Amino acid sequence: MIIPRLAIKNLMGAGIRTWLNVVVLSLAFVIIIFFQSLYKGMGDQAKEAKIDIEFAGGQYWHEEYDPLDPLTLEDAHGFVPGPLQEKVDKGEAAPILVSQASIYPEGRLQTIILKGIDPKQTIIDLPSKFLVQEGDDVPALIGTRMAKNTGLNQGDMITVRWRDAKGTFDARDFRIVQIMRTTVETVDQGQIWIPLETMRELMGMENEASLVVVAKNTVNIPAVQGWEFKNLEFLLADIDNLIKAKSAGGSIMYVFLLLLAMLAIFNTQVLSIFRRRKEMGTMMALGFTRSKVIQLFTLEGAMHSVLAAIIAAVYGIPFLVWFDKTGFALPQGTDFGFALGEKIFPGYSIGMVVGTVVLVLMVTTVVSFLPTRRIAKLKPTDALRGKMS
Amino acid sequence: MKKLCGFTFLIFLCAAGCLAQEWPSGEWILERVDENIGADNKVSISEMVIHGRRGSRSVKSKSWLQGTEKSFTEYLAPARDKGTKMLKLEDQLWIYTPSTDRTIKISGHMLRQSVMGSDLSYEDFMEDPDLTNLYEAKVIAEETFKERSCWVLELTSKGGDIAYHSRKIWVDKERFVSMKEERFAKSGKLLKTFVVEKIERIQNRWIPTHMIFKDELKSGKGTEFFLESLEMNADIPDAVFTKASLRK
Numbered sequence: 309m310i311i312p313r314l315a316i317k318n319l320m321g322a323g324i325r326t327w328l329n330v331v332v333l334s335l336a337f338v339i340i341i342f343f344q345s346l347y348k349g350m351g352d353q354a355k356e357a358k359i360d361i362e363f364a365g366g367q368y369w370h371e372e373y374d375p376l377d378p379l380t381l382e383d384a385h386g387f388v389p390g391p392l393q394e395k396v397d398k399g400e401a402a403p404i405l406v407s408q409a410s411i412y413p414e415g416r417l418q419t420i421i422l423k424g425i426d427p428k429q430t431i432i433d434l435p436s437k438f439l440v441q442e443g444d445d446v447p448a449l450i451g452t453r454m455a456k457n458t459g460l461n462q463g464d465m466i467t468v469r470w471r472d473a474k475g476t477f478d479a480r481d482f483r484i485v486q487i488m489r490t491t492v493e494t495v496d497q498g499q500i501w502i503p504l505e506t507m508r509e510l511m512g513m514e515n516e517a518s519l520v521v522v523a524k525n526t527v528n529i530p531a532v533q534g535w536e537f538k539n540l541e542f543l544l545a546d547i548d549n550l551i552k553a554k555s556a557g558g559s560i561m562y563v564f565l566l567l568l569a570m571l572a573i574f575n576t577q578v579l580s581i582f583r584r585r586k587e588m589g590t591m592m593a594l595g596f597t598r599s600k601v602i603q604l605f606t607l608e609g610a611m612h613s614v615l616a617a618i619i620a621a622v623y624g625i626p627f628l629v630w631f632d633k634t635g636f637a638l639p640q641g642t643d644f645g646f647a648l649g650e651k652i653f654p655g656y657s658i659g660m661v662v663g664t665v666v667l668v669l670m671v672t673t674v675v676s677f678l679p680t681r682r683i684a685k686l687k688p689t690d691a692l693r694g695k696m697s
Numbered sequence: 698m699k700k701l702c703g704f705t706f707l708i709f710l711c712a713a714g715c716l717a718q719e720w721p722s723g724e725w726i727l728e729r730v731d732e733n734i735g736a737d738n739k740v741s742i743s744e745m746v747i748h749g750r751r752g753s754r755s756v757k758s759k760s761w762l763q764g765t766e767k768s769f770t771e772y773l774a775p776a777r778d779k780g781t782k783m784l785k786l787e788d789q790l791w792i793y794t795p796s797t798d799r800t801i802k803i804s805g806h807m808l809r810q811s812v813m814g815s816d817l818s819y820e821d822f823m824e825d826p827d828l829t830n831l832y833e834a835k836v837i838a839e840e841t842f843k844e845r846s847c848w849v850l851e852l853t854s855k856g857g858d859i860a861y862h863s864r865k866i867w868v869d870k871e872r873f874v875s876m877k878e879e880r881f882a883k884s885g886k887l888l889k890t891f892v893v894e895k896i897e898r899i900q901n902r903w904i905p906t907h908m909i910f911k912d913e914l915k916s917g918k919g920t921e922f923f924l925e926s927l928e929m930n931a932d933i934p935d936a937v938f939t940k941a942s943l944r945k
Contacts, residue, residue: 379803410914412914412915412916414916415915415916415917416750416915416916417811417912417914417915467886467914469882469888469914471860472883474857474858474859475858475859475860476854476858476859476860476861476862476882476883477860477861477862477880477882477883477888478862478882478883478884479882479884479886479888479914480884480886
């Protein structure tokens with residue numbers, strides 16, 4: 309126990325030098341946790357929004373359906389099979405019909421994706437209730453991004469042209485009944501939603517769909533011929549990959565900060581060993597082995613990170629709790645490429661905090677140990693005279 | 698006797714008038730149109746002038762057509778697109794671009810996309826459909842269009858897989874050339890128009906050599922199509938309609 313006691317005493321005795329190192333290291337702690345929580349929060353938020361508004365409990369895709377290949381969408385439809393129709397009838401699933409179409413905002417041709425959804429569905433949080441058809445006009449729902457790109461407003465009529473199941477052109481005027489505000493770009497950008505039955509009739513695709521969304525927490529996922537179930541792991545893989553990529557980019561900053569702190573500690577250790585030669589000689593004369601001296605100096609260095617963790621907790625916890633409540637407001641027009649609201653709320657986990665503490669502790673220990681290797685070659689008589697051999 | 702003669706003459710005149718009023722069947726007119734324009738093989742050089750919002754640009758190409766299933770097109774101008782080749786076999790399309798030295802196979806749906814931002818789709822541009830096989834025709838009026846007396850025909854799809862559900866065409870009574878055409882969606886909305894500006898006599902047939910295509914849902918002046926040369930029933934080697942010819 310003498311070594312830890314001596315280490316604490318020496319560390320406190322170093323005064324301002326210790327506290328400067330500790331403060332810098334504590335900043336590294338807080339910033340690492342801050343950024344990690346920010347990326348985790350972004351990922352959690354984007355996933356939650358996608359699940360609520362687009363994926364629910366997963367999707368059955370028609371075997372030809374590939375949302376990344378719009379040219380194949382015209383073939384990607386089929387009769388909703390019995391097991392899935394049963395789920396639809398029970399209100400446990402919502403079929404969606406997807407096709408390519410063209411619109412002509414201000415006389416310019418623009419290719420869009422036309423989607424049909426049951427106005428009464430409750431599986432996804434899309435405001436489909438506005439699609440209840442009341443007159444002769446076909447009601448259409450678009451998102452704010454689509455409205456901005458096309459200059460469309462609520463109540464406007466828009467001519468939409470498409471090819472039906474036989475490849476014959478058809479065109480109608482749709483009325484924009486609602487402009488929805490959603491964080492999920494993939495249900496908004498370049499898309500028009502209309503009532504499912506109307507779309508089936510216009511397309512000549514009675515009782516058909518391109519995909520069927522099942523309710524959240526659905527356990528019974530039957531295998532259906534010609535349709536493939538895509539679970540949330542598959543559907544959210546893009547967000548995970550994107551977060552990983554962004555997180556790797558963001559980590560450069562805190563690696564840099566950690567390097568600065570480690571440089572300060574390394575420098576302190578080198579200076580300590582140089583200035584405390586007589587002290588080392590005295591300890592050896594009193595019976596300390598070289599390894600005990602190395603342990604003492606390494607512990608002194610490593611304890612910087614323990615003190616830094618305590619200091620970081622003192623000011624970091626209130627800051628991170630406040631940040632959790634207020635969130636991080638995104639500047640207008642910011643687009644990370646996935647569903648985010650106006651604010652990012654951080655996401656913390658015990659693993660993240662413990663992982664950061666262990667990482668900093670290990671790095672500090674290694675950095676503290678490296679300069680002490682010179683002690684192994686130190687002769688006690690030289691040390692007492694103030695010489696380094 | 699005089700009264701009887703006068704009465705007989707009157708009946709004769711009425712009958713003649715009625716006969717003159719009788720229009721030929723739409724099918725018969727459409728067959729004449731197909732006969733005039735149709736050929737087993739065609740080799741043509743044409744120029745397409747696309748009028749856009751920011752100005753006009755032209756694309757010159759040479760095409761080889763065999764029936765309605767096979768076609769091969771090579772772009773001759775502008776310099777940027779020169780050497781680009783397209784091969785269409787049934788509903789498959791391959792495009793070769795010399796700048797990348799690559800051949801890309803495109804799904805059948807690509808045929809429905811606009812050619813180089815023009816008012817024509819690849820279908821419009823490369824196919825030569827026989828209207829008689831696709832549409833029921835009915836004569837609905839006689840009209841004069843560009844100083845030519847025309848039959849106005851209403852064409853309705855026979856129900857097959859066809860791009861335009863109905864068309865209205867103005868057919869020159871003498872030359873059996875479609876002078877103007879309106880193409881409609883299933884809902885009856887006018888989608889495209891096609892107007893012939895100039896006709897020339899080529900190989901004993903009347904062939905439109907200057908036409909204007911217009912996507913009626915789009916703003917703009919449409920796309921002009923100039924036929925510079927045409928050889929019908931030409932001898933086209935089978936090797937032209939192979940993927941190997943794309944790289945030659």
